[in-house]
Amino acid sequence: MQALHTMTTLTGDTIQGVPVISQLNVNDLEPGRKHRFFFQGVQMGTGQHWYVPIVVAKGIQDGKRISLTAGVHGDELSPVDAVQRVMATLDPMQMSGTAIAIYDLSRPAKEYTQRNWPIAQKGGALIDLNRVWPGDEMGNDPPTRHAGILWNRLFKHNVDIALDFHTASTGGDFTMFIFADFRNPEIRQIAELFPIEQIKNDPGEGGSLEMAFVEAGIPVMTIEIGGPRVFDARKIAMAVEGSLNVMKHHGVIEGTIGRTSRESWNFFGGCF
């Protein structure tokens, strides 16, 4: 029997017809269909909360649970489009496993299409949500509390493989590339399943969502889909293909593996 605190918990609220949850456990969702929720994040000064949109494609059969996150930074658009496209291709009646899409984790940053989360304290500081994981529900600032809520109640019990999609920050640009920690051979394997132009072997940035997963022993990558503030169709297609390859490799969906790093002239960087 599952511990009570890890069961999916509906708050009773709905927003625009979508039920609000304060705890997710994909194991107790009905299999063979998609589920849509708003996840109740940190409370604001007004007493209302920031809500994070979630779609869970729960396969008819059990299998690996793969999370796809887009919008840890608010100026990164291609990741949202890529994850939506992956989810649109999935038919839960044909799946053995679960895909969990989590969009716009940094809601106030997304509202202003900016990288960082503005807070009222410290004269109006800007906090990078990708430097505060795994967060702290009792932390000093809202982004740290928000990360703690999401880590404890959404991520840590539900994910076997994590794909965290980003882009370069405003003012910069990237090729299609992945940060991956090759100390874990499973991470190298899933990185090479992406038709990617560059892989950087990297132990991870402190406080990143990637690092939190690494420290929890869960295979994870940070996948950079080019530059910010645009929808890059070519790189989005590569991100979608790579994500589906990972799902095929782990038997979550059926089908032939598409293009991988071998076909895309991948360049390896970092320490080997």
Ligand SMILES: [Zn+2]
């Ligand atoms: Zn980012």
